[in-house]
Amino acid sequence: MATLKFKETSPYVQRQPEAPAEDYLYKKYLQNMAAQTTSIAPDDQVFNVAIFGLGRAGTIHLEHVVSNPRTKVVYIVDDVESKWEAIKQYWRLKDVTFLTSKQSDLVFKDSRVDIIVVASPTRTHEYIITKCLEAKKAVFCEKPIAEDDRSIMKCYDIAKKVGKPLFCAFNRRFDPSFIEVRNRIQRGEVGHVHVIKTTSRDSPLPTIEYLSTSGGIFHDCMVHDIDLMTWVLGEYPQKVSVGATAHIPEIKALNDFDTVVATLYFASGTLGQIDLSRNSNYGYDMRLEVFGPKGMVDASNEQPIHSVTRQNGLEGPQKTPIWYSFPSRFKLAYVTEFELFLDVVMGKKELPIKANDFIAINKIATACEESARTGKIITLNWKKEELPL
Incomplete structure (x- = not known):
């Protein structure tokens, strides 16, 4: 009975502690729960995405685009045609068009495409980014943007001119x-x-x-x-x-x-x-x-x-x-940076x-x-x- 004096009232009548800020996964869960009772804002939309390159980085981004409720894959551009069917079956991409880099003009000309993810070899980045921006499409790109400062500034200048974001991914x-x-x-x-x-x-x-x-x-x-x-x-x-x-x-x-x-x-x-x-x-x-x-x-x-x-x-x-x-260590970072990019495309946030x-x-x-x-x-x-x- 010596500790009876410390007995508290029922926890149901006390204020319960909230999740600490460090529990970022619970915070995301709360956002998902809130989405069930909150109507979708008029400016929210599903963005059509084309992905260039399905190597180390491209595979990571494909998973996030496929699983994100705000995006839909419409094109995949990759020159290894032998893996197309396996990718299509694994990710259930029956409505996705697969192209080689020589056919990529079809992506640039398609007005349905809102976003292009560039995960192709470094030497191809500048060309793809330039073509995407000139076609007035938002660009999410693995570093580097280009191989020299002059080319980098050229890409950003085009982005500014056409009013579309150019997001360079420094995932850390x-x-x-x-x-x-x-x-x-x-x-x-x-x-x-x-x-x-x-x-x-x-x-x-x-x-x-x-x-x-x-x-x-x-x-x-x-x-x-x-x-x-x-x-x-x-x-x-x-x-x-x-x-x-x-x-x-x-x-x-x-x-x-x-x-x-x-x-x-x-x-x-x-x-x-x-x-x-x-x-x-x-x-x-x-x-x-x-x-x-x-x-x-x-x-x-x-x-x-x-x-x-x-x-x-x-x-x-x-x-x-x-x-x-890196795909496992920085998995959450990849998810977070892509979510922020989508907010940038929607005008909700600025380029970081x-x-x-x-x-x-x-x-x-x-x-x-x-x-x-x-x-x-x-x-x-x-x-x-x-x-x-």
């Missing part, structure tokens, strides 16, 4: 863990940032066929870390110092690197460090850490089944592995990544590669209009 900005870190940093929880670190180690080892056309580790891989770091901080570095090597003979033969460590120096005094590897045999290693005088915030590796541990013999507790690769952002990231990546190849510290000069808001 849309990862719930990284968003939480940024929000806490922007609220000043660690104070002025002294050190920010990212770790990106690829799993599985990319094929030589992919690497030979990827654009190299700096523009294919490091751009994600640069974008994440500068997005969290809200500033660009003044200089960079980079060490890089190729431990794998086949990658060295491509005049590329498989291991990179970069230091970025920011005008505010913040130091940034990027740790890259093309080959992580224990899973897709993605981490972010931010340290300041008031404390530290980090996003460590996620596990698919994080609540399960096991013990065998005298080996001690063992946890499940981390996510194997604009031309100046993309060109700045490209400029920093180029400086990092120059530092790695020359062994020098490279200084970056920024005009006022180039700096982030």
